[in-house]
Amino acid sequence: MAKERTDLMQGTLELLILKTLERESLHGYGIVQRIHETVEDLLKVEDGSLYPALYRMQERGWIKSEWGVSENNRRARFYKLTRAGQKQLERERANWERVSKAISRILQTA
Amino acid sequence: MQNLLTRKRRELELEVEEELRLHIDFLLRDNIQRGMSPEAARTATLKRFGNFDRVRNECVEICRRSCPLQRAFKICLILLALTGLIVRIVSIDRHVAHIGVTLIAIAIAGRLLLYVRSLTPSRFLQKNKPTSLSLF
Numbered sequence: 001m002a003k004e005r006t007d008l009m010q011g012t013l014e015l016l017i018l019k020t021l022e023r024e025s026l027h028g029y030g031i032v033q034r035i036h037e038t039v040e041d042l043l044k045v046e047d048g049s050l051y052p053a054l055y056r057m058q059e060r061g062w063i064k065s066e067w068g069v070s071e072n073n074r075r076a077r078f079y080k081l082t083r084a085g086q087k088q089l090e091r092e093r094a095n096w097e098r099v100s101k102a103i104s105r106i107l108q109t110a
Numbered sequence: 111m112q113n114l115l116t117r118k119r120r121e122l123e124l125e126v127e128e129e130l131r132l133h134i135d136f137l138l139r140d141n142i143q144r145g146m147s148p149e150a151a152r153t154a155t156l157k158r159f160g161n162f163d164r165v166r167n168e169c170v171e172i173c174r175r176s177c178p179l180q181r182a183f184k185i186c187l188i189l190l191a192l193t194g195l196i197v198r199i200v201s202i203d204r205h206v207a208h209i210g211v212t213l214i215a216i217a218i219a220g221r222l223l224l225y226v227r228s229l230t231p232s233r234f235l236q237k238n239k240p241t242s243l244s245l246f
Contacts, residue, residue, distance in 0.1 A: 028129060029136040047133060048160030051126075055172040070132065077129050 013045070013053050014062075015096060018081065018089040021063060025080035027070060028054060054079060062088045119170065126169045134159055184224070191217035 020026065020034045031054075032047050039045075057063045062085035070076035081089070134155055141151035159165075174180060194213025201207045 027132070029133045032133075046160040047137065047158050048130075048162065048165040051130065051133075051165055052168040052172060055169045059172055059176040072136075074132055074135075075128065076132055 013049065014057060015089070015092045017050070017053060017057065018062065018085055018092065021079055021081040021085070022089060025078045027076040027078050031079065057085070119174065122170050122173050123166065126166050126173070130162060130166060180224070183220070187217045187220045190220075
């Protein structure tokens with residue numbers, strides 16, 4: 001039976017990107033691959049939507065980028081979490097936990 | 111000035127395009143390695159990536175918006191408008207008041223110029239620029 005895929009909730013992509021970059025710096029494709037591997041196709045993520053999110057996050061100072069060389073020796077832009085991004089990740093994680101706890105409580109009482 | 115702005119935008123576009131194309135090439139390679147035919151891989155890649163032109167334009171626009179020069183220009187426009195407003199309010203002489211109004215008008219025109227530029231797709235500024243994605 002085919003898995004059901006859920007559209008990503010607005011604002012969630014940023015949280016996923018921050019979490020993915022927490023351990024290591026990655027290029028765009030690496031980030032998407034890591035997200036797909038983790039969520040195992042349960043979430044529908046259009047690859048192209050990643051880049052505007054990355055650029056916006058860079059504008060806000062949550063991540064920074066530098067050009068490097070990819071595994072196939074091509075020039076690639078690698079993204080890295082900044083200290084501000086680390087703090088933002090903690091805020092967004094706490095916020096997500098609050099929201100999901102609240103929704104769970106509502107669903108349990110219904 | 112227009113040439114400088116156009117060149118700057120083109121440089122930004124090329125950088126963004128390079129990044130997006132790398133993503134597409136990786137995706138295409140992986141799809142072929144999974145056993146898809148080149149044509150099926152191409153279709154699957156484009157479907158999963160989404161609209162290339164829209165993504166590129168959105169990224170370029172974000173880059174431009176966060177450009178320090180553009181930010182400085184916006185701050186200058188705000189200061190110009192405030193100066194014009196103060197001059198207009200405190201001046202008793204009619205000619206000085208006109209200068210204030212002129213400053214406000216220049217600031218508004220500058221802001222409008224930035225707004226119109228942000229709406230103008232680069233393809234209208236460029237000649238011989240590829241606008242669609244080509245694979246293989």
